[in-house]
Amino acid sequence: MRLGFIGFGTMGSPMAAHLLRAGHVLHVWSRRAASADFLVEQGALRCESPEAVARASEIVCTNVTGSADVEGLAVQLGRGFAPGSIHVDFSTIAPAAAQRVAALHAEHGVDFVDAPVSGGGVGAQNATLAIMWGGKSALAARLDPIFAVLGKTVVRVGEAGAGQVAKACNQMVMVSTIAACAEAARLAQASGVDFGRVREAMLGGSAGSRVLDVFGERMARRDFAAGVEARLHHKDFALLADAAAQVGAPLPVAAQVWQMLNALMGHGWGGRDTSCLLEVLELPGGGAE
Amino acid sequence: MDIGFIGLGLMGRPLALHLASAGHMLHLWARRPASLEPFKAVDALAHVSAAEVARHTDIVFVMVADAPDVEAVCLGEAGIAEGGKAGLVVVDMSTINPNAAREIGAKLAAKGIDFLDAPVSGGEVGAINAALTIMVGGKAEVFDKVKPLFEKMGKSVTLVGTSGAGQVAKACNQILTGVGVAAVAEAFNFAHKSGVDPARVREALLGGFAYSRILEAHGQRMIDRNFAPGFKAWMHQKDLRIVMEEAHRLGLMLPSAAAAAQVFNAIVGSGMGEEDSVAALKLLEKLSSPD
Numbered sequence: 001m002r003l004g005f006i007g008f009g010t011m012g013s014p015m016a017a018h019l020l021r022a023g024h025v026l027h028v029w030s031r032r033a034a035s036a037d038f039l040v041e042q043g044a045l046r047c048e049s050p051e052a053v054a055r056a057s058e059i060v061c062t063n064v065t066g067s068a069d070v071e072g073l074a075v076q077l078g079r080g081f082a083p084g085s086i087h088v089d090f091s092t093i094a095p096a097a098a099q100r101v102a103a104l105h106a107e108h109g110v111d112f113v114d115a116p117v118s119g120g121g122v123g124a125q126n127a128t129l130a131i132m133w134g135g136k137s138a139l140a141a142r143l144d145p146i147f148a149v150l151g152k153t154v155v156r157v158g159e160a161g162a163g164q165v166a167k168a169c170n171q172m173v174m175v176s177t178i179a180a181c182a183e184a185a186r187l188a189q190a191s192g193v194d195f196g197r198v199r200e201a202m203l204g205g206s207a208g209s210r211v212l213d214v215f216g217e218r219m220a221r222r223d224f225a226a227g228v229e230a231r232l233h234h235k236d237f238a239l240l241a242d243a244a245a246q247v248g249a250p251l252p253v254a255a256q257v258w259q260m261l262n263a264l265m266g267h268g269w270g271g272r273d274t275s276c277l278l279e280v281l282e283l284p285g286g287g288a289e
Numbered sequence: 290m291d292i293g294f295i296g297l298g299l300m301g302r303p304l305a306l307h308l309a310s311a312g313h314m315l316h317l318w319a320r321r322p323a324s325l326e327p328f329k330a331v332d333a334l335a336h337v338s339a340a341e342v343a344r345h346t347d348i349v350f351v352m353v354a355d356a357p358d359v360e361a362v363c364l365g366e367a368g369i370a371e372g373g374k375a376g377l378v379v380v381d382m383s384t385i386n387p388n389a390a391r392e393i394g395a396k397l398a399a400k401g402i403d404f405l406d407a408p409v410s411g412g413e414v415g416a417i418n419a420a421l422t423i424m425v426g427g428k429a430e431v432f433d434k435v436k437p438l439f440e441k442m443g444k445s446v447t448l449v450g451t452s453g454a455g456q457v458a459k460a461c462n463q464i465l466t467g468v469g470v471a472a473v474a475e476a477f478n479f480a481h482k483s484g485v486d487p488a489r490v491r492e493a494l495l496g497g498f499a500y501s502r503i504l505e506a507h508g509q510r511m512i513d514r515n516f517a518p519g520f521k522a523w524m525h526q527k528d529l530r531i532v533m534e535e536a537h538r539l540g541l542m543l544p545s546a547a548a549a550a551q552v553f554n555a556i557v558g559s560g561m562g563e564e565d566s567v568a569a570l571k572l573l574e575k576l577s578s579p580d
Contacts, residue, residue, distance in 0.1 A: 118497030130497030153496020205422030209501030248578030
């Protein structure tokens with residue numbers, strides 16, 4: 001298939017490489033030419049603009065940072081898209097922004113699919129992402145071969161924007177669990193009990209989760225350096241709190257977690273793994289250490 | 290072995306029966322004689338007091354509601370401490386305040402009686418299937434003595450640390466499950482209010498970093514709108530009260546657990562305490578703007 005790809009960060013780079021390796025013709029553009037060099041070396045075709053990428057591709061994938069980036073790109077892609085093309089956006093953005101982009105493309109007979117992912121950089125590299133997408137069900141036949149190359153759980157959640165709603169749910173459940181894990185670690189530590197042992201005791205039971213497994217382990221080792229950059233979760237919480245406010249859905253637990261992420265950012269820890277929420281809880285001091 | 294068992298409720302009864310099936314002689318005492326009915330068919334002796342149970346056994350298990358009950362059974366009038374000989378092991382499987390467990394353990398130790406706190410996770414189903422998670426605090430050599438019996442009741446048995454450490458682990462467990470249930474309820478209510486099917490959301494999330502046993506099992510019950518217990522909301526409220534008591538005592542900031550505790554207060558306050566914890570979803574629906 002003739003594909004386009006824009007956005008070569010931690011997630012986008014391995015995803016684009018997977019598509020290229022799967023035998024697709026890949027058209028790429030990047031603001032800084034250097035970030036796409038590794039793909040061009042592997043046979044990707046460099047284009048001079050997003051418009052040119054759209055003109056050359058049946059399906060264009062984007063993976064950028066915020067709602068404004070996606071909306072800006074969509075306008076440029078729109079100038080090049082032929083009717084019947086598909087814009088697949090893997091970024092995590094506001095559900096309302098995804099719906100606006102879908103409406104914009106629909107005017108030109110172009111389909112939009114919001115397909116945010118969960119699984120982090122490791123999931124992207126190993127092609128084990130969870131992909132949650134929103135868009136017309138008729139598009140599944142054209143999209144499934146692409147998604148199959150990138151992830152292992154692919155679920156169509158609903159119409160355009162539904163993928164972003166699912167991703168917001170993913171983030172509130174995941175990061176709330178990271179916060180709960182940090183609080184459990186804090187309680188154990190202040191009680192003079194080894195959290196590593198507590199984590200082990202809990203893993204097989206009703207409190208078991210991937211977060212307890214992965215992030216709980218980082219907390220037990222106090223290794224907050226690598227993993228998921230907390231600033232990205234902080235960004236996601238601003239989005240989901242706003243989306244929840246718009247539909248009038250109360251989020252008592254997620255709201256507290258959001259405040260903890262604010263405190264984390266305030267200390268300049270946005271580049272560290274979100275498991276450093278444990279250090280946020282330690283800021284006031286106290287407890288029998 | 291002669292084994293005592295006190296507290297034959299939803300959790301205690303199946304656990305005691307597992308020990309009987311393993312060939313042990315049970316010594317029982319119950320406040321209500323009706324609790325002894327299921328033991329007519331097995332090797333079991335009913336006694337007039339906890340002290341008498343202790344007098345005839347080497348190990349006594351206790352599985353009651355809360356710290357005052359454990360204290361009464363262990364240290365009260367005609368309690369275990371009155372009848373127990375030096376070297377007796379008391380194993381408390383109730384979920385109580387860690388500090389209360391340490392104090393009870395210390396008072397028993399003064400009489401030469403060993404104490405393990407061994408709260409469990411997994412609910413009634415886990416108890417019936419001998420599939421509980423058992424989190425133990427106490428001396429390693431005492432744990433080793435009891436371990437073969439724990440293995441008749443659970444599939445994951447961990448010595449977490451010294452006296453009280455089992456209860457600390459259980460408190461940690463309840464932070465994760467309490468916050469987990471509330472977070473999944475928040476997510477599903479948000480999805481519904483956004484016009485998206487929570488069942489599809491659950492399916493999409495199961496493959497990612499949000500995966501948890503709570504999302505899988507409790508999430509499914511929310512989608513089925515099955516609010517029958519399970520684990521009753523008032524019990525979760527009680528367990529989170531223990532967490533917040535410890536946070537208060539130790540001077541800890543536990544914001545998400547505190548928010549979850551408020552959610553459970555409201556669940557019980559709105560008359561849903563006897564329902565499963567997944568009633569958190571109904572609470573959020575009540576609080577939300579009308580459809």
